[in-house]
Amino acid sequence: MQKNYQNLIVGAGISGAVLARLLAENGQSVLVIDKRSHIGGNCYDYTDENGINIHKYGPHIFRTNDEQIWQFLSRFTAWHEYTHKVRSKINNKEVPIPFNFESIDILFDKQKAKIFKEKLLKNYGKNKKVPILELKKFPDADLKELADFIYENVFYHYTLKQWGCEPEELSADTLARVPIYTSYYDGYFTEKYQAIPVPGYTKMFENMLNHPNINIQLNIDFKDLKDINYERLFYSGSIDEFFNYKFNALPYRSLNFRFNTLDQQKFQSVAVVNYTGQETYTRITEFKHFLNQQTQKTTIAYEYPFTFEVGKNKRYYPIPKRENEQLYQKYLELAKKEKNVYFIGRLGEYKYYAMQNAVSAIFKLFKKLNPV
Ligand SMILES: Cc1cc2nc3c(=O)[nH]c(=O)nc-3n(C[C@H](O)[C@H](O)[C@H](O)COP(=O)(O)OP(=O)(O)OC[C@H]3O[C@@H](n4cnc5c(N)ncnc54)[C@H](O)[C@@H]3O)c2cc1C
Known part of the structure; x- marks a missing residue:
């Protein structure tokens, strides 16, 4: 094993x-x-004994409007075009999420549904995405009734479970990620490219990392790494852990x-x-939908959120609240004093990054380090 490197990257997720x-x-x-014992970070997937592609750390759908990101990743994988659709069980009926005109038709009587849709169109226009907290503030009795219904049945309990707090405690853009559509569009995302790698995410990362200048060592924590010399460190682990909390x-x-x-x-x-x-x-999540796999059996996963505790379980989502951002800023000040150390990715930057955002941030960093 080579001992001297120009760059050490901690973390083999999408950022690394x-x-x-x-x-x-x-x-x-x-x-x-x-x-971990594998590459891919939280995007890691594998094929189970029934031939179904499983996303081990939760469902991952790639999407972007950015041509450069799309072209870059497409060098390492073929894609299966996939429009993500999410449903929610409300009053024992299955309705599209984000809440749209079809959800309204399913849940309300004809007359009421007509009023709601007309008022949404009149006040917001067609094909718009309306954040729930904005709709809640709208000064109209009908829209208020609709907003209260959606807030209670789509956001309130879900947010309590997902984030462990009330919707209003989160940064506004977090709730705005699941808006109300003023149309019948029933896709979860609206980006131009929406897809899943045909051979899986792990294979895409394997291809990406397959380069004569790259060595990989798994099952090793940064703090236990010995006898390796490097000029620059890129750290996609958690920034607070790096600074010993x-x-x-x-x-x-x-x-x-x-x-x-x-x-x-x-x-x-x-x-x-x-x-x-x-x-x-x-x-x-029922995984076989992602690649439209035809198998006799099916694999599903129930997802239970809970509070992360250091040393006991895994970090998944940074919690987008103001006080947490302030705490992160203190670590960022420490980080700025480090020489040739860069904190990257979801954990290093304490950001609720989707995959394309993580790639975009890496492109920016690389450009900064290598100005043309
Ligand atoms: C449940 C869930 C669903 C998601 N769904 C989507 C989706 O549908 N679409 C989408 O675009 N994005 C989705 N995401 C976001 C996506 O997972 C992230 O954008 C992506 O994982 C970020 O990659 P990363 O490399 O920054 O971090 P990670 O994937 O977390 O990779 C960091 C790596 O660093 C390693 N590491 C950390 N500390 C150390 C250390 N001290 N020593 C050695 N190694 C270390 C970790 O083991 C890990 O492998 C989802 C995230 C979650 C949690």
Whole structure:
């Protein structure tokens, strides 16, 4: 094993893997380490004994409007075009999420539904995305009734379960990620490119990391790494852990997945059904929908959110609240004093990054380090 590298990257998730490839193609030597036994970070997937592609750390759908990101990733995988659809069980009826005109038609009588749709169109226009907290403030009795219904049945209990707090405690853009559509559009996302890698995410990362300038070491924690010399460190682990929790631990939500393989071809109509009521789980994912796999059996996962505790479970979502951002800023000040150390990714930057945002941030960093 080589001992001297220009770059050490901690974490083989999408942030670490994309950066490794860019540096390697720039002629630099890179060592990528990960404490897990696999590459891919939280995007890791595998094929189970029934031939179904499973996203181990929760359902992952890639989407972007950015041509450069799409072209870059497409060098390492073929894609299966996939429009993500989510349903929610409300009053024992299955309705599209984001809440749209079809959801209104299903849940309200004809007359009421007509009034709601007309008022939404009149006040917001067609094909718009309306954040629930904005709709809630709208000074009209009908729209207020609709907003209160959606708030209670789609957001309130779900947010309590997902984030462990009331919707109003989160940053506004978090709730705005699931808006109300003023149309019948029933896709969960609206980006131009929406897809799943045909051979899986893990294979895409394997291809990306397959370069003569890149070495990979798995099952090793950064703090246990010995006898390796490097000029620059890129750290996609948690920034508070790096600094030994000097200002307390940054809060995260963790998740528990209960997987179940069923002796039936299909369990539900779409890949993800949200449970927005009092159930203890937030959603059920049925994985075979992602690649439209035809198998005799099916595998589903119930998702249970809970509070992350250092040393006890895994970090999943940074919690987007103002006080947490302030705590992160204190770590960022420490980070700025480090020489040749860069904090990247979801954990390093304490950001609720979707995959394309993580790639975009790496592209920006790489450009900054290598101005043309
Ligand atoms: C449940 C869930 C669903 C999601 N769904 C989507 C989706 O549908 N679409 C989408 O675009 N995004 C989705 N995301 C977001 C996506 O997972 C992230 O954008 C992506 O994982 C960020 O990659 P990363 O490399 O920054 O971090 P990670 O994937 O977390 O990778 C960091 C890696 O660093 C390693 N590491 C940490 N500390 C150390 C250490 N001290 N030593 C060695 N190794 C270390 C970890 O083991 C890990 O492998 C979802 C996230 C979750 C949690």
